[in-house]
Amino acid sequence: MANDASTVSDARPPAVSNDLLADPFTPPADSTLWRTNFLLGAATASYQIEGAVNEDGRLPSIWDTFSATPGKVLAGDTGAVACDHYHRWEADVDLLTSLGLEGYRLSVAWPRVTDAAGKPNRKGLDFYKRLLARLKEKGIQTFVTLYHWDLPQHLEDRGGWLNRDTAYRFADYADLISRELAGMVDAWATLNEPWCSAYLGYGNGHHAPGLADGRFATQAMHHLLLAHGLAIPVLRANDPASQKGIVANIGRGTADSDSAADRRAAHLFEVQHNAWILDPLLKGEYPQDLFELWPGTEPLVLDGDMQTIAAPLDFLGINYYFRTNVASDGARGFRDVPLEGVERTQMGWEVYPDGLRDLLIGFNRTYANLPPIYITENGMASDDKVVDGRVDDTQRISFLKRHFSAVDQAIKAGVDIRGYFLWSLMDNFEWAFGYERRFGIVHIDYSTQKRTVKRSAECVAKFLKERQARI
Ligand code: FCB
Numbered sequence: 424m425a426n427d428a429s430t431v432s433d434a435r436p437p438a439v440s441n442d443l444l445a446d447p448f449t450p451p452a453d454s455t456l457w458r459t460n461f462l463l464g465a466a467t468a469s470y471q472i473e474g475a476v477n478e479d480g481r482l483p484s485i486w487d488t489f490s491a492t493p494g495k496v497l498a499g500d501t502g503a504v505a506c507d508h509y510h511r512w513e514a515d516v517d518l519l520t521s522l523g524l525e526g527y528r529l530s531v532a533w534p535r536v537t538d539a540a541g542k543p544n545r546k547g548l549d550f551y552k553r554l555l556a557r558l559k560e561k562g563i564q565t566f567v568t569l570y571h572w573d574l575p576q577h578l579e580d581r582g583g584w585l586n587r588d589t590a591y592r593f594a595d596y597a598d599l600i601s602r603e604l605a606g607m608v609d610a611w612a613t614l615n616e617p618w619c620s621a622y623l624g625y626g627n628g629h630h631a632p633g634l635a636d637g638r639f640a641t642q643a644m645h646h647l648l649l650a651h652g653l654a655i656p657v658l659r660a661n662d663p664a665s666q667k668g669i670v671a672n673i674g675r676g677t678a679d680s681d682s683a684a685d686r687r688a689a690h691l692f693e694v695q696h697n698a699w700i701l702d703p704l705l706k707g708e709y710p711q712d713l714f715e716l717w718p719g720t721e722p723l724v725l726d727g728d729m730q731t732i733a734a735p736l737d738f739l740g741i742n743y744y745f746r747t748n749v750a751s752d753g754a755r756g757f758r759d760v761p762l763e764g765v766e767r768t769q770m771g772w773e774v775y776p777d778g779l780r781d782l783l784i785g786f787n788r789t790y791a792n793l794p795p796i797y798i799t800e801n802g803m804a805s806d807d808k809v810v811d812g813r814v815d816d817t818q819r820i821s822f823l824k825r826h827f828s829a830v831d832q833a834i835k836a837g838v839d840i841r842g843y844f845l846w847s848l849m850d851n852f853e854w855a856f857g858y859e860r861r862f863g864i865v866h867i868d869y870s871t872q873k874r875t876v877k878r879s880a881e882c883v884a885k886f887l888k889e890r891q892a893r894i
Contacts, residue, residue, distance in 0.1 A: 432700055441592070447817075448824050448882035455834040458828050459894050462564060462842030465525025465864065467573035467802055468615065470502045471851040473532065477604035479546035482534040484573035486585065486854075489631030494678065497876035500857025506849055507872050509550065512513050514874070516557050518865060519848060522813065522880055523887035526564040527765075528799055528844045529554070530571035530615065533596055536603075541595050541893045548603050549742045555607040564609040566740075566844070568670060569597055569654065571615040572624075577629070579632050584620065584643035593650035594657055600670070600734060601661035610666040611658050612740050612799070613651040617670055617700055622647035628856055638720045641713075645722035646670075648703050652731035670740030670799045671700045675778030677748050684751035691756045692749050697782070700798045705790040714829050735792075737849035738841070740799030743774035743779040743826075769860055774822055783833040783840070801826050802846035804853065804860040807877060814866045814877040823879060849874065 450456045456463075470486045481858070490501035508515055518526055533548035540685070558565050569594065578589050593613075600610065623630035626640030658667045671711050676692030678685040691712060698710040707729045714721050745768075752758040766774040779801070787793055803822045807814045834840050850863035858869055864880035867873075 453830045460524045464844045465848035466528035466844040468530045469532035470573040472506040472508040474507045480544045482620040483576040483633035484534045497857040502852045522884045530568035534575040566610045567608045568612040588652035594653035597654035602729040612670045616672040617647040641720040642722045648732045655734040666737035668738035672742040675746035681751040688751040688757035736794045742800035746778040748777040776825040780829040798843040800846035816877045819879040867886040
């Protein structure tokens, strides 16, 4: 596989094809998404795209260790090369620009920018400085996530997120990186999806570091949220002009029947997926229903922690993918009851845009202090193939159109939503599913690293062009 930093972009600019004349995508004229201050961008994450895991002093992360463990990732895939973005970043920025995308959400790899003592690794930092400088030059707004799951392995060796000290190490890392990158970032997000880090990483072991214990999950969550709360004032002090927030994945749970028991089950599903994170952040307390669902898992909380966690936010990032239909499972709370005959994606996830709308409207009611929202991830995987140089991802086009409409409906119902980032700019390492699941609007051929703009990307580009022409 080519690893040459000088490789010129092989991505072609998006040609708007004739078959789009029928326009299966563009939002209707009354959609709020036509507002030019509604930011439209795409998202990626360090471990999923960068590769170059042993270069320029990068240390191993928990995902290097986990993916090298047989049986943990489909087909034994790892992020060792991924999209080779570490070397191809210039071409990738050109691609982003050629599509007219206005925002880019990326993450910094903690083990790339610090050494084992927490001191700066200049070469790693320089990579992000070059990248952010180029994005700024191109007028692209940058949303930078500090932690998209690639914990330095040396911290995991000392207990990872089960060790309270990791929260303080995270605050130190936030301090270092925000001093280094001050003025180059439009919005900082502390964590990506603490639910996945805590539950999948420490509760059921599907993600790195692969531990499985209910009490671990709640304690890891507490330390993650504490890390977030400690980092927010640090980011404010070091980079006052930028926005500060956090990114949460949210899940819609619907009841399989109208019975009180099933409705309670759907409520508990949403407590476990949403309130577990949003209540501490926005109300300064854990939802008591969570510990009814998982008795005996209350984390150790020290005086002042909840106040730290509830630090005011400038924005809340929301990642939404699908809904889960559930029924009561007695003392175990809920069980999934997959619906028959519904549309699903390559992940098996149901396409359910109403879930996004309903959750956003619900949060707006529940949380008096709900900050402005950015949809920081939304998208779908499909088994995309390049045929005659093109990728016809029709399901994604329709998926995006319907989710844009859900966002529009939530805005019209009074939710303050400021932007939307597609997941993802390009196909990438989809964690436990490796490279088989393709979420990109740009196709990656992993044997040649050739980038091919999919038809969905052409649609988005066409819409953005029309919208920008209105200014
Ligand atoms: C989210 C992750 C992101 C990506 C999508 C499909 O949970 O934040 O990295 O894997 O799912």
